[in-house]
Amino acid sequence: MFTGIVEEVGVLKSIRRGTHSAVLEIQASVVLEDIHLGDSIAVNGVCLTATSFSSTHFTADVMHETLNRSSLASLRPGSRVNLERAMAANGRFGGHIVAGHVDGVGQVRKIQQDDNAIWYTIGADPQVLRYVVEKGSITIDGISLTVAAVTKDSFSISAIPHTVAVTVLKDRKVGDAVNLETDIIGKYVEKLLTPAEEPAAAPTRITKEFLTRCGF
Incomplete structure (x- = not known):
């Protein structure tokens, strides 16, 4: 973890x-x-x-x-x-729960300076975006970031200069591929709220003919 x-x-x-x-x-x-x-x-x-x-x-x-x-x-x-x-049990939990299991690969679509912040817009597939929510957490190339906006085919984050300077974000250019891991909690909640499939009923030998023979 x-x-x-x-x-x-x-x-x-x-x-x-x-x-x-x-x-x-x-x-x-x-x-x-x-x-x-x-x-x-x-x-x-x-x-x-x-x-x-x-x-x-x-x-x-x-x-x-x-x-x-x-x-x-x-x-x-x-x-x-x-x-x-891996996270130490005796340390501060500074980001969010990250499993290191990539959900998909996104693509950098736009990089824009905004005063002391830098906005990155990342294109992603629908199966990834369904778990991306505004103000929620997202991991880009292993960096814990906060989602600032979400559209039907992309999301955006706003990074402070320090985060860009000490990670590979500063190497990323428009068109580059990035690893994405969505917040693990959302995936578990969805799984638990999905109705379980009922097991197939076992075949029965109780038929109308069987009941008639037995006097019913």
Whole structure:
């Protein structure tokens, strides 16, 4: 579990591609301070497992499913990535509940300066937008942000200069792909409010003919 508060920006040193998978080697410093094999680290909002590490980098395997559902496949050596370690139970909860399970990939449609803020408009599919609400939370490339506006095919957020400066938001340009994770609470509420399907009735041998034979 994560909070969407990016701890540092790392650099992809190499990507070894398999037939349907990949191994990322990422240069970092902060997230390596107390790293252990098997630790979860969010990379641009995608929860990955550290499979090896040194004093300067860590590696993580990326499965076929993850490559299909995120923008990680578009990374190249030298790409900057947002990094966050799993949430500590004894720390402040600064963002919102982030699972690191990407719901879809959006596209940057517009970037606009607004005094001391920068507006980003992100196009997204309907199955993602159904869980995006004004003033609700959204995760873009692992960054916990507040939704400022929603339309039928996009949503917008307003980011402060600090957030842009310390994350890969400042690298994003119109047309770039971004990982999106909607607020997990909405998805659970929808599931719980959806009527469960009734199990199919078991076949019965009680027929009109059977009842007649038995004197009914």
